Amino acid sequence: MRGRVRFAAGLGVVLLAACADGGTPPAGPGPSAAPAVPVAGRGWVSCAALAAPVPPADAGPPLAADFVPVAVTLCRQGERRRPGGGTDAVERELRSTEVAALVAALRLPDAEPSGGACTADLVLPPFLVLHDAAGRWVRPAVPVDGCAKPRPEVVAALGALPLTTVAERVLHPLTSDAAAAAGCGDVHADMVSVAVAGGGSLRRLERTPAEPGELRVCRYEVPPAERGTGKPAGTFLGGGVLPAPRAAAVAARLARLGPARPCAAHAGRFALLTPAAGGPAVYVELDGCRRVMADQPAGPPAFAQADETLIGLLDG
8 A cells, every 4th residue: 555546536636745856766655454345425416516626636546456446437627629719628528438458457566666767747637536336436546656656557457448528517617719819819928128127238130130020919918916926917909911912021120120228118008020930039118118128039028119100009
């Protein structure tokens, strides 16, 4: 019982213990005083009935010899695209009755501690429930390898399960339809404010990005409560790919800007410019100090002073 993994009930997962390269596996929790037959309940309802989205209870002890599973339920979190293009975080309840390989893997013992190097990666196993023919269900502990991670036999058995979706529910929206259509995120940090607050010098933007070709602009509004904070969060206002003539005009204007002027105002709106072909991002404060900040291939970002022409090209 050195280190069996105890899943958090429901959709949630736990970060499994892992030791850094060159270290040794962590010590386990020691023997468990759990009952011999780890029956968690009778009459399974659903993943959603446990809690939303992460129930607090731990999994039980190792799978008892006299508990004979006939099915497994997995509660997983995922993403679903809406017809309008946006996305939602969803909880899916998945079921399988082909559990022989998984049950055999769950009945394996813990491996002895490796005594050698273990990787420091985090393993995020799904929450699972086993059901027997009498309608009882359990959340069994999972046998671990020498690095206190799930045994590879368990990982392989879970990956091979033929699963049927029993239910799906929306947890919360991830991306709005409007932001998805524009190719933008719903929220983005005002990185000009972050860079300036970090105390870096406003070094002059001597070399602007090359002719960008297709150029995407995403405009954001910073709520008053966010302005002046360590990392102001802007919410999506609008955007999309600029028409080719306007993209060319933006690139030409960026090349003519002078150095940024000293200023202490906080922007209420900003634009993020990203070339579709890749390359450094450019941020433009649409009000406030109206600074331009361009990420550079090496070293800190560089700054310039936006003018009315550039603001007009981006704020329409």
